[in-house]
Amino acid sequence: MSRASLTINSSSPERSGEPEDDACAEQTRRTVLLGALVTSACLGCSAYARADEDPPGSDERPQKGDVLVFSEGDQEGKLITAADLPAGGPPVHAWPKDPKTSVVRSGSRLNEILIIRLDPAELDEKTRARAVDGIIAYSAICAHAGCPVTAWVKSDVGDKKVFKCMCHNSEYDPRAGAQVVFGPAPRRLAALPLALADGSLSVAGNFIGKVGAAQPG
């Protein structure tokens, strides 16, 4: 697919999609694919204001210093500590939370995170370097079609348990940087650096890698 294709009113890949922005869809001709000079204008495409306003910052990607809270289950909304993470999994599903404003960044599903504690000896070198006490975090959004990665199951192609997206069966090995071990996903899950202080987890940096699915073009 040509990289010269034209984007009208493009939005940052780190922002969630906006329906009315999407209405201004990309349009190309063969000439565009061939790399010809293209100019464009999109009229009537205004910034979309969500009807059900989320608090400011809730759709921003995780920020350094954010704390982490459960995104589901009985403890939904509560802070996650290292003690909440059973050794060997399963992963805990989390949202980042701004400690200053108390805004939970649940305004975009692209912010959901999987946090898992594994035996450091199982981790490859690069993953181990990023882990704290064997605790590592990844985006919960599949790189294939943007479905959630929800399962922690035995791999279809091995004996180890893996992250699995049940939509289209993509599997990721969290011990090896969430590389794809099965299914149609084209690339690994984005990783999220963590910090651990006094048993509390926090975000130590931006996502490493693209969050979510690839789009054509």
Place this chain on the structure above:
Amino acid sequence: MTRKQWLLSGFVAFTCLVSTAAVSGPIENYTPVTAQRLENPEPGNWMLYRRTYDGQGYSPLDQINASNVKNLTPVWTFATGVVEGHEAPPIVNNGVMFVATPMGQVIALNAKTGDEYWRYKRQLPDDLFQLHPTSRGVGLWEDKLYLATTDDHVVALDAKTGKVVWDTKVQDYRKGQYMTLMPLIVDGKVIVGGSGGEFGVRGYVAAYDAKDGKELWRTFTIPGEGEPGHDTWHGDDWKNGGGSAWMTGNYDKETKTIYWGVGNAAPWPGETHPGDNLYTSSVLALDPNTGKIKTYHQYHQNDSWDWDEVDAPMLIDLQRDGRNIKSLIHPGRDAIFWVLERTPTKINYVAGWPFVSTDVWKGIEPESGRPIVDPAHKPVIGKRVEFCPSLWGGKDWPSAAYSQKTGLVYVPANENFCGGFTGEKVALKPGELWLGTKPEDIGLKAKSGADHFGELQAWDPATGKKVWQHNFPKSQLFGSVTATAGDLVFVGGTNDRNFRAFNAKTGELLWEQKTNSGIMGMPVSYEIDGTQYIAIQSGWGVDAQRIQDALATNNIGIEANVPQGGVVWVFALKK
């Protein structure tokens, strides 16, 4: 939200201007599409989902026939540039082909040469949850074409240039609403139905003005308070009852009635939504002008198996039991080959029989056509229940075809698969899967000792007799069928990437061609300058891939790997 509110809030009109240095295109000569042309399409065109409003999937072209099909050869191909399931029929109008692909793309091609005129690429939202990343085609009207998108908009494009004419938001994709169907165009109305039964939506069919995208009507498939059928629901179950309507309907131009298939109830275990649950797993007869429900028939009640019946029934004139029947023919996901009679006011049950083995039904009540359930194979809460066929059913959405020459119905069926899951009560979270079971608990098992899986079946709907069957030993069959007047039946749908032609009378395999990927798409036929062409999109993914993965884990010697990537293939006879 009321319909008026939808009209006010959901409609977005805008103009996108694009200036390009054109090499090919815009299209110079485009033949506008009229009601008359859609009602009586020229033999050489394919302008509707199944070519004609009756949904038969039949081409009257016969230059390519059972005698010479062995000489069929590719004349051009075109890579779409995207992966995933390419399920749309190439739509052809007097030499111009429109191809819809996954990821919201439409490509206009010269149907004779494969040269590109223009390409539309929608920018889908980054946070879109694409459970079914596909598209089943574009509808045509006058000088525009219409695309239903996975982020739940209907978009009108200028057929000559690909420029956006209007774009209407239908529902909120963040709540699990999406569309993958080809819009049905009737008299200037763009009619669509929503997907999202897996997300606990309330299904609907809706019509938009082809000129400006204004919503004209919306009919919910789950009746609300005060509407007929509402009493088949308990409490508030109807509010998130499923009944999505994600396949294109068919149309009876004589009685001006649309027949639209409706999906299963949500979530899956029937115990969570007691009652018959109208109009899930049904066919609705709708007035295209108002959306009013004229009548309906429910194939099976209180669905618990994910057996949505969204593939619209074919309209076929039959002679059966000594009388002429204006029939509706539907080989169902519920494993029953349904023969119904359509009248202006009622749909009558005529006959039904299993076309693949099933342990779910004990029989069918002869007067009503209501199937009798074996409770041992109906999923419940807290206990694993197995059932046959699998949750993909005897035949999923890929369409059957009917040949007006042979009088036979050709069914892409799957045999020897069973399924099962443990039902559980789960709270609904808008925008998240709501199946009533853990997705990882869903199973598909090949029957022990099974010697094949996919079956291309030929049935005589007048007698209920199977005339022939072709088995696929190591593959499912997951692709739509097309019949032609050349006594041919075309189908892909197997994991070996082959596209095939069969003798429509005997089932003899006459021709096959390996393609780039597996074929889920719908074969079409068209004619330009006296040459008949056969066209298909090859591009594996979505449910065909899911079944493939399940086959691979059944330890029956079948690999998971089927290459992905979309290519339009066009064939003609060697000269």
